[in-house]
Amino acid sequence: QMQLQESGPGLVKTSETLSLTCSLSGGSISSHYWSWIRQPPGKGLECIGYISYSGSTNYNPSLKSRVTISVDTSKNQFSLRLISVTAADTAVYYCARGVRQLAPPYFDYWGRGTLVTVSS
Amino acid sequence: DIQMTQSPSSLSASVGDRVTITCRASQSISNYLNWYQQKPGKAPKLLIYAASSLQSGVPSRFSGSGSGTDFTLIISSLQPEDFATYYCQQSYSSLGWTFGQGTKVEIK
Numbered sequence: 001q002m003q004l005q006e007s008g009p010g011l012v013k014t015s016e017t018l019s020l021t022c023s024l025s026g027g028s029i030s031s032h033y034w035s036w037i038r039q040p041p042g043k044g045l046e047c048i049g050y051i052s053y054s055g056s057t058n059y060n061p062s063l064k065s066r067v068t069i070s071v072d073t074s075k076n077q078f079s080l081r082l083i084s085v086t087a088a089d090t091a092v093y094y095c096a097r098g099v100r101q102l103a104p105p106y107f108d109y110w111g112r113g114t115l116v117t118v119s120s
Numbered sequence: 121d122i123q124m125t126q127s128p129s130s131l132s133a134s135v136g137d138r139v140t141i142t143c144r145a146s147q148s149i150s151n152y153l154n155w156y157q158q159k160p161g162k163a164p165k166l167l168i169y170a171a172s173s174l175q176s177g178v179p180s181r182f183s184g185s186g187s188g189t190d191f192t193l194i195i196s197s198l199q200p201e202d203f204a205t206y207y208c209q210q211s212y213s214s215l216g217w218t219f220g221q222g223t224k225v226e227i228k
Contacts, residue, residue: 045164045207045219060216061121094163098211103170104152105211110163
């Protein structure tokens with residue numbers, strides 16, 4: 001059974017960089033799409049972006065100037081980097097697998113999520 | 121970018137009720153529409169993909185329909201474990217995939 005696990009600091013200072021890693025077990029990162037999604041407390045879901053197995057990326061236009069998603073196939077991990085954070089970036093951050101096989105893409109496996117609080 | 125609008129934002133229903141949630145896209149997205157269920161403190165769970173395909177392991181009381189801009193999620197007979205928030209999500213746009221604002225299903 002595939003599992004994804006987010007890891008990284010739970011507290012980041014305003015204007016600094018948020019860095020998270022998602023570790024995959026029970027499957028290979030060398031296929032599909034690897035995604036980051038966030039959810040501010042009490043609010044809805046927002047796609048941050050994804051990286052494909054081939055290394056191509058797609059970012060939310062509203063975050064594009066601040067976001068980088070990368071993959072390390074040797075460690076079966078992918079990562080999120082968000083620079084110049086503000087309180088508006090406080091959220092639960094989820095990693096997820098995006099699948100596109102004979103059907104439009106969807107997210108089928110999700111991590112449990114990790115709360116990141118941005119504070120001065 | 122493509123906006124997804126769900127209605128209602130919340131609803132109250134009883135066990136055994138038939139529940140209908142709608143999702144409208146700001147432009148045509150063919151069948152690039154997925155539905156997720158989220159319970160408090162948990163990650164979302166995929167219910168329906170490609171507008172009408174039931175994800176493996178999801179009870180058959182959940183069904184989805186629609187194409188183009190208008191989509192529907194139906195729970196045919198609401199069960200206690202179905203009280204949750206439901207989100208639609210489009211995966212059509214190359215500018216990014218977006219979710220609806222969510223529909224909270226509460227106990228009447």
